[in-house]
Amino acid sequence: MxxxxxxxxxxxxxxxxxxxxxxxxxxxxxxxxxxxxxxxxxxxxxxxxxxxxxxxxxxxxxxxxxxxxxxxxxxxxxxxxxxxxxxxxxxxxxxxxxxxxxxxxxxxxxxxxxxxxVPAGERPRLVEAMRTIRDVLSDGRAPRGEDVVLREPGPGDLGWIVQRNAALYAAEHGFNTDYEGLVARIVADFAEDHDPHLERVWIAELDGRAVGCVMCVRDEAPGAARLRLLLVEPDARGLGIGDRLVRACIEFARGVGYREMVLWTNDVLTSARKIYQRHGFVLLAEKPHRSFGVDLVGQDWRLDLHGAQD
CATH class of the missing domain: 1.10.10.10 (Winged helix-like DNA-binding domain superfamily/Winged helix DNA-binding domain)
Known part of the structure; x- marks a missing residue:
């Protein structure tokens, strides 16, 4: 060259x-x-x-x-x-x-x-060439949290959310395909019928690839937003991506006028629960259940959006 x-x-x-x-x-x-x-x-x-x-x-x-x-x-x-x-x-x-x-x-x-x-068959080669240029000129620098971009989903990103949730939860927690079906329904409902002024999805991107996601949707309770499908890829953890995704969700919900944010999770997701606690979520209730092929303890959490801010 x-x-x-x-x-x-x-x-x-x-x-x-x-x-x-x-x-x-x-x-x-x-x-x-x-x-x-x-x-x-x-x-x-x-x-x-x-x-x-x-x-x-x-x-x-x-x-x-x-x-x-x-x-x-x-x-x-x-x-x-x-x-x-x-x-x-x-x-x-x-x-x-x-x-x-x-x-x-x-x-x-x-x-x-x-x-x-660009012909569809050539697009992977184009993306790989771009990634090669970035890798070579970055001189092997390790990724940092500030290298991550939060963006709206593009074509294929909603499918990625379903696929990565299913694969990661199966590998890390033994969930079966029931969980994939649940995520697919949540994502399909959002894709087919959501209010862009009140509901939103964020994709965390690092070096041109998706490494995380979160969703903010309307809850059944009046004035409440629901945080759903928080995920960070294993090789991108430790960069503060989960914190940024949750903060983006909270700031959006507060900005459009929701009075509270709620979420449901399971006690095995310890890292996610720590993030929720750091942002002020309060545990409301716990209940043992068997879902997705495993025994779990479900948890309901709530954040008062009119209370102390991040």
Whole structure:
């Protein structure tokens, strides 16, 4: 591989990305850099201005002007960091979240249009080539929690939720296919009939592959949201992904006006229960039962969304 080869590839790839961004006005009414800042604010736990500057390699003055524009447009709020008052903590407002979601939706559509021109049989090779480039240029760096992106599900992701839940719970807890049937029904109900303003699914993505998920849906009780199907792949545990997924679920539910969040789990899921406890969920009841081919103790948990916040 020569320097000229790399420069040639760079010109080609820049043209491809440029066509995606501008022919579809992907980032309008924002510039490409402004859209990158919005994306980071929506998906990264590092929301101090200093961290944004390092992550995006932006000049401090340039970033400050972008954030000032966002604040004037009602997209963000800036407050002193609780850990270091010299830092400014930046969060999206509901209006800012809508703008970020719209950009994400347009990005999904643009990439989908690009993939539509690639024969189905060639797509795995394309993805593997992209992953190879990232692996080689990352110099073997171990993944970190900030490398994980939380996004909405794309085509095939809901099926992935069913498949990975079935496989992992069978391998780790001995669940039979009854559990796969339950998950399939939950996912099918969401896919066929959900209110996008009140119900949502998050996929955690690391290095281009799904490594976790969670779901927020309406509960039968008035004013209550239900957290369902929290999952993190074994090789991605320890990066704080479960915490981020649960926090995203809680913040969404609180933001759209639910007064409480409930969930049902089993006592064998010790790691998940610790996450729920850290976020303020309170155990309401326990009941032994036999389901999915094993003896379990079911647990009902509740979080008051009007109480103490994370």
């Amino acid at each position: 020569t320097i000229q080869d790399i420069r040639s590839f760079n010109r080609f790839y820049t043209n491809v990305i440029g066509a995606l961004d501008y022919s579809r006005q992907l980032y309008a009414p924002y510039t490409l850099t402004e859209a990158r800042v919005l994306y980071e604010l929506a998906h990264s736990p590092r929301t101090d201005a200093a961290d944004l500057r390092v992550e995006l390699s932006l000049d401090a003055g340039y970033l400050s002007r972008i954030l000032a524009k966002f604040e004037q447009d009602g997209l963000i709020e800036r407050v002193p960091s609780e850990k270091d008052t010299r830092r400014r903590h930046v969060t999206l407002t509901p209006h800012g979240r809508e703008a970020a979601d719209l950009l994400d939706e347009r990005s999904q559509e643009a990439v989908g249009s690009l993939l539509a021109t």
